[in-house]
Amino acid sequence: MSDAASLKKTPLHDEHARLGAKLVDFGGWSMPVQYTGILDEHHAVRTALGVFDISHMGQFFAEGPGATAWLQHMLANNVEKLDVGECQYTFLLTEKGGVIDDLIVYRLGDERYLLVVNAGKIDEDFAWMQSHLGDGVKFENASDSYAGLAVQGPKSAQLFDAFFGGKYSRPARNEILRIEIDDSVYFIARTGYTGEDGFEVFCAADRAVKSWNDILERGAQFGIKPCGLGARDTLRLEMCYPLNGSDLSPDTTPLEAGLAFFVDLQKPEFIGRDALIAQKQAGIARRLVPFKMNGASPPPRSHYGVFKNGEKITETTSGSLSPTLKIGIGMAYVPTGIARIGEEIEIDIRGRKFTATIQKKPLHQPGAAS
Amino acid sequence: MNVPSDLLYAESHEWLRIAGDEGTVGISDHAQHELNDVVYVELPKVGATVEAQAQVCVVESVKAASDIFSPMSGTVTAVNEALAANPALINTDPHGAGWIYKMKLSDPSQTSVLKTPAQYTTQLGA
Numbered sequence: 001m002s003d004a005a006s007l008k009k010t011p012l013h014d015e016h017a018r019l020g021a022k023l024v025d026f027g028g029w030s031m032p033v034q035y036t037g038i039l040d041e042h043h044a045v046r047t048a049l050g051v052f053d054i055s056h057m058g059q060f061f062a063e064g065p066g067a068t069a070w071l072q073h074m075l076a077n078n079v080e081k082l083d084v085g086e087c088q089y090t091f092l093l094t095e096k097g098g099v100i101d102d103l104i105v106y107r108l109g110d111e112r113y114l115l116v117v118n119a120g121k122i123d124e125d126f127a128w129m130q131s132h133l134g135d136g137v138k139f140e141n142a143s144d145s146y147a148g149l150a151v152q153g154p155k156s157a158q159l160f161d162a163f164f165g166g167k168y169s170r171p172a173r174n175e176i177l178r179i180e181i182d183d184s185v186y187f188i189a190r191t192g193y194t195g196e197d198g199f200e201v202f203c204a205a206d207r208a209v210k211s212w213n214d215i216l217e218r219g220a221q222f223g224i225k226p227c228g229l230g231a232r233d234t235l236r237l238e239m240c241y242p243l244n245g246s247d248l249s250p251d252t253t254p255l256e257a258g259l260a261f262f263v264d265l266q267k268p269e270f271i272g273r274d275a276l277i278a279q280k281q282a283g284i285a286r287r288l289v290p291f292k293m294n295g296a297s298p299p300p301r302s303h304y305g306v307f308k309n310g311e312k313i314t315e316t317t318s319g320s321l322s323p324t325l326k327i328g329i330g331m332a333y334v335p336t337g338i339a340r341i342g343e344e345i346e347i348d349i350r351g352r353k354f355t356a357t358i359q360k361k362p363l364h365q366p367g368a369a370s
Numbered sequence: 371m372n373v374p375s376d377l378l379y380a381e382s383h384e385w386l387r388i389a390g391d392e393g394t395v396g397i398s399d400h401a402q403h404e405l406n407d408v409v410y411v412e413l414p415k416v417g418a419t420v421e422a423q424a425q426v427c428v429v430e431s432v433k434a435a436s437d438i439f440s441p442m443s444g445t446v447t448a449v450n451e452a453l454a455a456n457p458a459l460i461n462t463d464p465h466g467a468g469w470i471y472k473m474k475l476s477d478p479s480q481t482s483v484l485k486t487p488a489q490y491t492t493q494l495g496a
Contacts, residue, residue, distance in 0.1 A: 038432040039407045
């Protein structure tokens with residue numbers, strides 16, 4: 001933990017304090033974990049609308065005649081599949097195929113890209129990419145000059161129309177719109193980390209407070225709530241979206257994590273490819289699977305022991321009470337032999353074992369009655 | 371924060387209501403507010419012997435598991451079974467329906483380590 005005074009603050013820090021948020025140290029940032037309560041905020045996003053400060057996340061721009069070729073080398077997914085205005089989920093991998101970071105790459109122009117990376121990995125990612133910089137690429141870390149707001153929930157489209165109806169049409173899923181308001185650039189992407197429809201807005205840091213307050217004001221008619229990192233975590237876990245540092249690390253590969261869809265092994269070359277092909281050929285020994293507790297139990301949390309037939313086989317990587325399902329859920333890397341839907345495992349919670357069952361992803365289907 | 375005047379408080383934010391040699395234990399309004407949504411309470415066992423300031427049970431919010439420490443020594447005589455179905459009682463009525471356990475106090479006179487409502491209010495204000 002860092003000393004409170006040394007924590008980095010987003011441009012919205014004073015707004016969070018004013019709204020009564022409980023602020024915590026998140027990867028060196030002072031961030032809101034909740035405003036009114038995690039359950040309340042979680043349900044707002046599942047049923048109506050929530051807004052999150054994601055200004056702690058990093059923004060890199062890569063531009064120039066060599067940008068596409070360089071990102072093909074650096075990233076596991078295939079940016080050539082992107083039309084201008086589209087984005088994809090992708091990875092920065094080590095030579096061994098381990099995950100340095102998971103990120104979204106947006107193609108803003110033929111040879112211009114925006115990368116949005118995890119807050120705790122900004123410096124490491126940038127240094128790694130800079131040390132492999134290709135010819136003909138201008139690469140910039142713009143994280144400090146950008147703010148980010150995620151508007152998530154089934155009423156997101158209505159909020160978009162309330163702002164821009166008649167002027168701009170909503171970007172499609174995984175598309176990004178670039179607009180200018182009062183000579184300042186806003187990127188509005190149809191992306192998110194909750195499983196609900198929604199938008200992620202990236203704007204100049206000095207426009208963050210106005211954007212945040214405008215969204216809360218216009219969103220009031222749709223029941224919008226400011227939401228903290230606590231709800232962000234329960235929402236993403238119900239969707240089985242991995243959290244880097246918990247479910248992903250340099251010691252795990254995207255193939256083990258069940259994210260092969262976001263890795264293009266057909267590409268002739270990228271960092272980590274050889275290791276992933278070797279792993280695939282050798283057989284993937286463990287898989288990241290979601291599980292649900294079979295009955296009432298204390299909520300599972302990360303680093304709880306996972307047992308099968310009385311033997312400890314692994315530890316959980318994530319865990320929580322699911323506010324939607326009202327039961328404990330989590331994820332763990334289990335041996336491939338038992339990585340099957342319906343397989344029963346046991347979770348050790350303070351010395352007591354509770355049964356759980358491996359499920360298919362996602363644990364919650366947005367739009368499903370809850 | 372609500373700090374009822376008829377209770378004693380532990381520095382670790384449990385409250386104790388003494389009636390004769392029986393004590394009732396819960397967590398303070400401040401504690402429930404800090405924890406926020408309580409989603410699970412691991413109750414102590416009736417008949418268990420508990421020591422003052424030793425961990426006796428666990429209250430879990432969405433985000434974290436928090437140990438509850440017994441304000442005094444004694445034997446657990448009853449637990450609040452209603453918390454199994456409705457752990458949020460700790461949030462909605464921390465000093466009443468959200469009580470956690472009752473105990474027979476080994477020595478009801480040994481309250482000196484506990485804080486009066488005024489002392490606890492001072493602690494919260496610090």
